[in-house]
Amino acid sequence: MQVAGKTILLTGGTDGIGRELAEQLRAKGAQLIVSGRTPERIAAATAAGYEVIAADLSTAAGADIVLDAVKGRTIDILINNAGLGSDHDFRVGAPDLGDNDRCIFANLNAPIHLIAGLMPLLKALPEAMIVNVTSGLAIAPRSGGPIYCATKAGLRSYTLALREQMKGSNVHVLEVLPPVVETKLTAGRSSRKMSVQACAAEIVQAMESNAKEANVGMTKLLRIVESISPALARKIMIRF
Structure with missing residues (x-):
């Protein structure tokens, strides 16, 4: 798909992979609507010329805020990028x-809520x-x-099933599997990290x-193994 001229809703677009992805997509001629939840990052993205929806996607109310903000608008591409980490280690x-x-x-x-809310518009x-x-x-x-891994495995399964449902339709479903990327989410991790620029590209x-x-960076090697x-x-x- 040519992204030039497309309107893209990008969650988590005020920081990390999302912010760089917004930059690269805008450079190719796409119109970006991004969501974020941190006031300072929202202000910075707004100052950079982005349309920003302030919403905390860790709640159903946050997902509803995003859907309400784009109601009646044409969204060509939905990118479910926003994500959180969470400690869960009994050791x-x-x-x-x-x-x-x-x-x-x-x-x-949240990705499921957004997909369900936007699907009628996307299919049209x-x-x-x-x-x-x-x-x-x-x-x-x-x-x-384990919590982060479980959510991502769950979203992968959902994506695989959704792609099968959309077979023969106009809605293309892409799964992106990044490796460890240099973002605030991975701060303190000592493993080799991919740059946000290379990941977004x-x-x-x-x-x-x-x-x-899209198996990104070192995920290509993991998929081969x-x-x-x-x-x-x-x-x-499991050791990491």
């Missing part, structure tokens, strides 16, 4: 279940696209982040080529 201490619930809603429920267009950003951890989890290329799945031995992939990733 360290008892988990905060409220925080876990917010992570589950932001990473899994000559061509449309849904991009769900999951993670290499949707393939094999790490022991220290691969996502844009996948969108323009109508790819079904997983295709040979799922057990080996799990053994490698």
